Amino acid sequence: MTASENSLNRAAAALREEPGDGLAVAVWATLKRDLVLMLRRRSEVLNPLVFFALVITLFPIGISPDPALLAAIAPGLLWVAALLAALLSLDSLFRADYDDGSLEQLLLTPQPLALLALAKVAVHWLLTGLPLALMAPVLGIMLSLPAGSYVVLAISLALGSASLSLIGAIGAALTVGLSRGGVLLSLLVLPLYIPVLIFGAGAVQAAIFGDGVLAHLAILGALLALALSLAPLAIAASLRISING
Amino acid sequence: MWAFINKLRSPKWFYAISARLQPWFWAAALILIVTGTIWGLAFAPADYQQGNSFRIIYVHVPAAFLAQSIFVSMAITGLVFMVWKIKIADMAATVMAPLGAAMTFIALFSGAVWGVPTWGTWWMWDARLTSMLILLFLYLGVIALRGAFSSRDSASRAASVLAMVGVINIPIIKYSVDWWYTLHQPATFTITGRVGMPMEMWLPLLIMVLGFYSFFIALVLTRTRSEILRRESNKHWVRELAEEVN
Amino acid sequence: MSLRLQAQSLACERDDRWLFRDLDLDIRAGEIVRVEGPNGSGKTTLLKILSGQLADYEGELFWSERPMREARESFLANLLYLGHAPGVKAALTPLENLAWYQALSGEKPSEAARFRALEEVGLVGFEDVPAGQLSAGQQRRVALARLILTPRALWVLDEPFTAIDRDGVAALERRLVEHARSGGCVLVTTHHELTPCAELRRIRLGGGGADDGI
Numbered sequence: 063m064t065a066s067e068n069s070l071n072r073a074a075a076a077l078r079e080e081p082g083d084g085l086a087v088a089v090w091a092t093l094k095r096d097l098v099l100m101l102r103r104r105s106e107v108l109n110p111l112v113f114f115a116l117v118i119t120l121f122p123i124g125i126s127p128d129p130a131l132l133a134a135i136a137p138g139l140l141w142v143a144a145l146l147a148a149l150l151s152l153d154s155l156f157r158a159d160y161d162d163g164s165l166e167q168l169l170l171t172p173q174p175l176a177l178l179a180l181a182k183v184a185v186h187w188l189l190t191g192l193p194l195a196l197m198a199p200v201l202g203i204m205l206s207l208p209a210g211s212y213v214v215l216a217i218s219l220a221l222g223s224a225s226l227s228l229i230g231a232i233g234a235a236l237t238v239g240l241s242r243g244g245v246l247l248s249l250l251v252l253p254l255y256i257p258v259l260i261f262g263a264g265a266v267q268a269a270i271f272g273d274g275v276l277a278h279l280a281i282l283g284a285l286l287a288l289a290l291s292l293a294p295l296a297i298a299a300s301l302r303i304s305i306n307g
Numbered sequence: 308m309w310a311f312i313n314k315l316r317s318p319k320w321f322y323a324i325s326a327r328l329q330p331w332f333w334a335a336a337l338i339l340i341v342t343g344t345i346w347g348l349a350f351a352p353a354d355y356q357q358g359n360s361f362r363i364i365y366v367h368v369p370a371a372f373l374a375q376s377i378f379v380s381m382a383i384t385g386l387v388f389m390v391w392k393i394k395i396a397d398m399a400a401t402v403m404a405p406l407g408a409a410m411t412f413i414a415l416f417s418g419a420v421w422g423v424p425t426w427g428t429w430w431m432w433d434a435r436l437t438s439m440l441i442l443l444f445l446y447l448g449v450i451a452l453r454g455a456f457s458s459r460d461s462a463s464r465a466a467s468v469l470a471m472v473g474v475i476n477i478p479i480i481k482y483s484v485d486w487w488y489t490l491h492q493p494a495t496f497t498i499t500g501r502v503g504m505p506m507e508m509w510l511p512l513l514i515m516v517l518g519f520y521s522f523f524i525a526l527v528l529t530r531t532r533s534e535i536l537r538r539e540s541n542k543h544w545v546r547e548l549a550e551e552v553n
Numbered sequence: 554m555s556l557r558l559q560a561q562s563l564a565c566e567r568d569d570r571w572l573f574r575d576l577d578l579d580i581r582a583g584e585i586v587r588v589e590g591p592n593g594s595g596k597t598t599l600l601k602i603l604s605g606q607l608a609d610y611e612g613e614l615f616w617s618e619r620p621m622r623e624a625r626e627s628f629l630a631n632l633l634y635l636g637h638a639p640g641v642k643a644a645l646t647p648l649e650n651l652a653w654y655q656a657l658s659g660e661k662p663s664e665a666a667r668f669r670a671l672e673e674v675g676l677v678g679f680e681d682v683p684a685g686q687l688s689a690g691q692q693r694r695v696a697l698a699r700l701i702l703t704p705r706a707l708w709v710l711d712e713p714f715t716a717i718d719r720d721g722v723a724a725l726e727r728r729l730v731e732h733a734r735s736g737g738c739v740l741v742t743t744h745h746e747l748t749p750c751a752e753l754r755r756i757r758l759g760g761g762g763a764d765d766g767i
Contacts, residue, residue, distance in 0.1 A: 084659025087656045087659065087662075088656050088657050088659065090656070091652065091653050091656030092653070092656075092657070095642075095652075098645065099642060099645065102644045103644065158642075162641060163636050164641075166606065167634070167636075167640045167657070170605070170629060171657045172630045173657070232468075236465050236468065237452075237455070239456075249447065249451055250451075250452060250469060252444070253448065253473075253476075254445075254476050254480075257476070257480055257483035260483045260486065260487045261486075285479070292475065296468060296471075300468050302608075303461055303464040303468065304461070305606065306461055306601070458567070460567070538569070541569055
């Protein structure tokens with residue numbers, strides 16, 4: 063035994079007081095860790111975007127290349143496709159952590175689990191929802207989305223996808239312990255996505271018709287505020303259930 | 308209050324008390340539903356617009372009421388289970404989920420049948436029917452989640468959390484669907500969205516609603532009792548009970 | 554405040570089967586407690602209950618003479634739990650893995666401390682290799698480096714010897730004894746036979762009940 067180790071161990075024996083201000087450090091470290099992890103597996107970041115573009119390509123082929131028809135259904139199509147693309151990447155949100163045991167460790171920190179989980183959800187939105195929102199206008203051009211609604215499309219998707227990530231994370235947390243949670247996850251989460259879809263696609267419609275955009279965006283914001291305040295608690299509770307499954 | 312909660316902890320106590328309660332609810336359900344059906348189908352006046360087809364309301368509306376109430380009760384029993392760890396609450400929630408899904412399906416089906424004479428089609432994206440359809444998916448989610456876990460304790464907790472999340476979302480879904488509907492089809496005639504129904508029409512409806520609720524309580528009591536026997540089958544008092552019967 | 558983890562008439566029922574009942578435990582500073590029992594006797598479950606992960610038990614837990622419900626924060630601040638899975642991210646290097654654990658446990662971020670911890674577990678030269686390229690034993694060593702990196706009084710270790718080579722086992726055993734001697738406390742399950750020493754105590758699970766076999 064080296065001397066340094068002895069001193070370390072002696073330090074260990076003294077009981078520690080409750081943690082003080084480690085929360086910000088822990089949340090920041092979790093954010094950074096998840097960002098690094100996702101950026102090391104770039105294909106996982108790109109997959110939802112490719113899926114989004116693919117689905118949008120299928121519609122003109124399946125329905126009709128007529129620009130007038132496409133323009134009429136473009137807001138809904140773009141929103142539904144983006145929603146499904148965001149859903150696609152949800153399953154892996156907690157699964158990797160569950161499989162390698164770091165989720166257990168996350169649950170055992172003295173810091174509030176809800177906030178640490180929120181950090182993970184934030185990374186999911188940053189690397190899925192936000193890129194989808196930025197990419198949507200390009201696909202809007204391909205669907206002859208009427209001019210003047212592109213900015214609203216991106217904003218509504220950016221706002222809405224944050225709610226989608228939060229709500230979806232509840233489903234992901236509930237199904238993380240199940241070996242085949244993927245399909246079940248969509249079954250649980252999609253009905254809960256409907257309000258966001260209604261007001262998100264509604265905002266783009268409103269932009270095309272030229273009124274009521276702000277009302278729609280305000281409601282999307284309100285939904286996000288609600289999700290931000292309640293979803294982390296549900297996610298934390300669900301993770302605790304799943305870890306014992 | 309606390310004494311009552313502590314009593315609820317004992318499945319044996321619930322088994323005994325529910326044995327005394329359930330005949331009353333079954334009787335009430337039978338009387339109310341029979342009265343309501345006869346009154347509604349035979350004596351209530353026909354609607355001046357829809358004629359006799361409006362009488363589907365006597366099934367559709369009680370089923371729709373119950374479909375929503377059962378989800379709320381499921382969330383409440385889930386909360387009770389999570390907070391006080393009362394197993395009875397979870398057993399009740401377990402038996403409620405398929406019942407609620409069935410009621411939602413009845414409401415949807417009767418709505419579709421009603422649609423034929425009213426709209427000339429089996430399905431319209433009517434605000435009420437759309438909300439009902441989403442509710443059915445919520446029920447199916449809860450049932451599927453419960454079935455997916457291998458450990459019953461985890462299944463119960465997970466289903467409770469999902470029911471609570473769902474119950475917070477139901478009003479939001481309802482209002483957003485209403486908003487969506489008025490935005491897209493402002494002029495269409497809705498099947499039940501009307502005011503000023505005459506007394507002779509809504510009194511049998513009230514009786515039917517009460518009858519459906521009694522039926523729901525009676526059925527939940529009965530099915531919870533068999534759920535108790537199933538889950539507590541290795542307990543001493545259940546074995547004694549079985550020996551008595553034999 | 555002194556290190557003391559107590560359990561009174563602890564019982565755990567999993568899907569209508571009692572894993573253990575009426576289990577009384579009193580674990581104090583300076584002890585190594587080995588939980589023994591056949592497969593499926595509830596060793597991991599007991600460790601999960603005693604590390605505050607499972608709330609699904611009957612009986613009472615006390616930490617430093619306070620009920621666990623009130624003392625949970627202080628308990629978690631003194632706990633280091635290593636589970637079956639090492640909790641090491643394959644895409645991150647050992648240094649990055651440890652950085653997260655250091656931040657999570659509220660330690661000051663210190664690269665020197667991380668290097669020293671990796672050195673102690675014999676991972677010199679592997680600091681910047683993605684953990685996915687390391688062997689199972691080396692990944693386990695990354696997890697074990699946390700014992701050095703984040704000093705905690707109570708160690709709860711579930712099968713810590715898995716995949717570790719003979720030298721590593723000896724070093725880890727020495728470390729456990731050293732920790733107990735310096736006033737810490739170790740709660741461990743393992744299939745590996747620990748060398749008997751004054752600090753070692755055994756708890757046997759299995760057969761529906763359990764006895765405190767001192």
